[in-house]
Amino acid sequence: MHDNKNITLHAPLEGPLLPLDQVPDPVFAGGTLGDGIAIDPLNDCLHAPCAGTIIHIARTRHAITLRAENGAEILMHIGLDTVQLKGEGFTLLVEPDSQVVRGQPLIRFDLDYVAQHCTSLITVMLLSNSDQYRLLPCTTRPVTLGQAVLEVEPKAAAAKSNTGDNAGQTVRGRVHIAHQGGLHARPAALLRQTAQGFKSRSELHVGDRVAPLNSLVAIMGLGVGEQDEVEIVCTGPDSEHALKALLAAAATPSVGEHAPASAAVQLKPKANHEAGVLNGVCASPGLASGPLARLDGVRLPDDPGNNEPGPQHQALDAALSAVKAAIDADLQHLKGKHGDAAEIFEAHLALLDDPSLVEAAHQHIEHGIAASHAWSQAIDAQCTILKALDKPLLAERANDLQDLQQRVLRALLGERRELDLPPSAIVAAHELTPSDLLLLSQHSIAGLCMAAGGATSHVAILARARGLPCLVALGADLLALAPGQVLVMDAEQGHVETAPSVDRLHEVELARRQLAERRKQQQAAAQVSARTRDGRVIEVAANVASASEAADALTLGADGVGLLRTEFLFLDRHTAPDEQEQRSAYQAVLDAMGERPVIIRTIDVGGDKQLDYLPLPVEANPVLGLRGIRLGQVRPELLDQQLRALLQVSPQRRCRIMLPMVSEVDELLEIRQRLDRLAAELGISERAELGVMIEVPAAALLAERLAEHADFFSIGTNDLSQYTLAMDRDHAGLAARVDALHPALLRLIDLTCQGAARHGRWVGVCGALASDLLATPVLIGLGVSELSVSPPQVGEIKARIRQLDTSDCRAFSQKLLGLASAQAVRQACRDFGIREVHTRTSTLTTEQ
Structure with a gap:
């Protein structure tokens, strides 16, 4: 039991007093660990600020927590980044669980050694349970040892804090960060966005450092690297759902974050x-x-200081609003066209809302600094922290903060970029x-x-x-x-x-x-069907995620859409799209493609892609869990709504429905029966074709049986590779070995094509292998008749197809099935390309 009295905290050190938000560390400055003060010490011994019990001592002896008689828990942390000293320079003067009196020495430290080996000597004193107390400052001037600095007043609600009320339930879980390069701007923004979908308060814990998940800067400031283990703590009415979603977001790698090969080499x-x-x-x-x-960047004019805070606060808020509006406009232009850029600017928007960043700037303004200089200093402080981390990729993400620094400064200074x-x-x-x-x-x-x-x-x-x-x-x-x-x-x-x-x-x-002419020729011929030298037509379609991408694909010569990912409609929102919204979106893609066919994959989300409105259990291995068609089995209303929308697009003859993650015939039969039932309810007689995505080995092995009931197959080589090779394609250490030209993969593709051919079904490839020029003759030789690639590659792939002869490809691909490794297959493919060029050149010379 704790009493409900006020207590006074006395200075544990001597030196200048700083507000917590001026500490050059986003975790402390943002109030992540609690409210309090900081002191730049002039003496070398930390003393007890009040009487109480020692409840925690950091193993590296740089931090100590004391519980006062009224329950206030006072954390004292000597210096910044002192955990890296591993206890060197610190001498502990008390034991855990010991009772201490006010002014009793707690930790002695070597001022010179610590100053030379850490970021700063600034020492913080804060309440780790400050949500239960009100802090009243006693002074803002430099303090002497033992001087009163804070009055701690329990809040009325404090007595209810431990009643067991489920609304305040705290849950926690540990996870290894799977994002390439760790928690830089984009994955940090993903965690923040996930946390914002819940009412609970969420924090990220790394050792003895904590960041609130509403602050990108604080998250990035922790310097969390790829495969680092972190703890996520959620407190609130929906804490369990929040924790599951955040653990999944942390464990799911972001797409498109891999460094170029050249960067890895040099x-x-x-x-x-x-x-x-x-x-x-x-x-x-x-x-x-x-x-x-x-x-060149913006040059700041001199700031005389002593500015009136009110107008400067207004100027900064107006500039932030203007930049947010400009980024929003950029996003509307970019979405559906340049997904990579859209993701980056979405992270920039989140940074502009970051409380620790914006509050730091406003705090500078309170001290008479002009808004432009206040914003610049706030950004510079955070960039310094990121660049000081031993994480090159995180240091590079300081560039995002500098981008925002420049954009807001232009808005403040009225500069236009022409x-x-x-x-x-x-x-x-x-x-x-x-x-x-x-x-x-x-x-x-x-x-x-x-x-x-x-x-x-x-x-x-x-x-x-x-x-x-x-x-x-x-x-x-x-x-x-x-x-x-x-x-x-x-x-x-x-x-x-x-x-x-x-x-x-x-x-x-x-x-x-020469390069431009080659591309021009390829593009000029892109609208024409791709025929091999012996006259076989290979359809070259495009992988897209929106109507605007489909329109671009048509312009670039795509023969259709080989894969429309419908997840774009379901992600990053708090409610599911209704039937009408889905129908309109799918119809827009069909309209954008003129008279060409469109393959639409049903929703493929699960444990690795969380939806706010569809809480799913966190799974130890999400790619082997509840995803794809399996989700449609446990949540049939979600899939039925999507199927109804798909049945109502027109014309149905150009719409092809594809089912992801099918592993047995019964799954296909169940969906076909559901389609028949829904079509009857809607009074629809014309029916879209129904196909299966071959992306698990079981589907390839059952291809002949599946082909009895499917209208077509499309091979997803990305997932098929990782499931066949038992290697996570997003694993940093294994990604280079997940090669779809592995002979085991080629055997499964061969088996799929054979099974399809026995029932007159066609086979496409919509995974990354379809875009690999080395693989083009292999896939054609195995019996693939459609390749779905990224839109800009359509012309190049068509040009490659026109150089090939089907019989040569067939003979060559069969030889590859007997090779022992992906490396051997790739070398054989390179040799085949060289021989083919030599043969064509010799033939032309003879004919001339």
Whole structure:
């Protein structure tokens, strides 16, 4: 039992007093661990601020928690990042569970040693259970040891805190972070978004550090790396559901976060020893030449200080609102077209709402600092924390904060960005940001060069997605080059040539023209069907996720949609789309494709993709759990609503329904019967074709039986690979070995095609293997008649098909089934391509 009295906390150290939000650590500054104060110590011994019991001592002796007589739990943490000292420099003067009196020495520490080996000596004193108490400051001036600093007053509700009320239930769980590179902006935004879908308060615990899951900056500031173990703690009325969803979000890797191969090989640039050459790191391959154009950031005017806080608060709030509106507009333009960019800017929106970031800026304003400088200082403090972490990928994500720094500063200073760039410019900057690239996309630029930056930054990801050559880490010499100076950048070789000869410029221009001409020819022929040399037609369709992507695919020559992922309608919302919304979305895709067919996969979510309105159990291995068609079996109303919407699109002859994760014939028969029943209820006689996605080995082994009842097959090589090889395709250490050209996979594809052929069914491939040019002759040889690829690859794949002869492909693919490894298959495919080019060249020479 605790009394309900006020207590006074006395200074445990001597030194200047700081508000907690000025501590250069987002976890403390954001109030994650509780409310309190900080002291920059001038003495070397921590003393008890009041009488009480020692309830916790950090194993590294840098932190101690004391429970006062009224139940207040006072945490004292000496220095920042002192856990890394592993106890060196600290001498413990009390034992756990011991009773202490006010002013009693608790921990002695070596001021010089700790100062030299940690981020800061600033020591925090806070209440870890401050939600039950009100803190009243006694002073804001520098304090002497033992001086009264805080009055702790229990709140009226404190007495009810331990009544066992289920509304305040706390649950916790541990998980290894599966996101590539750890918890940087995008995965942190995913966790934050997941937490916001519940009423419970959620926190992320790493050792003795904690971050609230409503703060991106605090999450990133923990420096959590890939495969690091963390604890998630949820408190509130829906804490169990919140915990399950957050554990799943943490354990599910984000798509598209892998670093380029070049980045893995060359993490540091070569030294600049050769005259006229700047060495950097390849972030996006390509060859380019053109005049240099500089893109500089905002320059802050001097701030005289002593500004009136009111107008500055208003100015900052207005600027934040303006930038949010601009990012929202960008998102509306990007969604459905550039999913990678949309995800990045969604993370930027979340950062703009980050309480620790915005509150830090407002706190600076309270001290008379101008809004522009306050915002800049708040961002700089967080960037310093991220860059100090021993996590290169997280340090690179400071670029996202710098992007927001620049956008808000322009809004505050009234600057408009109007670029006047020469044609085919090579844009150089200290470090470009995602919004810079969005702006540059409106101009005809040849490449990007950065003095700083990293190969896994968000700008690098966006540059690769757009096929734009990009070099980073070129050094300060890049910024000394004169605007207009003609450069050659060879991103694959990782260098910029600052004084290319006329012959070199002609050589680069010739190479660029040849590539452009090849792509132009491929695109010109993309609208024509792809026939092999012996006349066999292979359909080349596109994988899309929206009507706008389907329209782009049609323009690029796609023969149809080989995979429409319907999850885009169900994710990132709090209620399921109704029948009418689904019908409209599917109809829009059919309309966008003209007279060409569209394969629509039914919803494929489960333990690895949580829906706020469909709480599912957290599973130890989500990819082997409740997902795909299995979800439709346990939640039939969800699938029936989708099937009704699909039955009502027109014309039905162009709509093909595909079922994911089928593993036995009965599953297919059950869905076909449901389709018949729903069609009868709707009075519909015309029926869409019903196909099966072959993505589990059981389906491939049962292909002949499934083909009796399915209208077509489409092989999902991504999942089929991981299920066959028993390797998670998102596992950082195994991803490179999950190769769909493994002979075991090829045998399953061969078995699928044989089973389909016995019943006159056609087989497509919609996984990543369909886009692999090495695999094209293999798949055609095994009997595949449709390839579904990303829209920009349609022309290239069609061009490859036209070079092939079916009989040659058939003979070649059968030989591959006897090889022993994926590596052997890939080498054989490379050799086949070389022999094929040689044979065609010899034939042409003979004919001439």
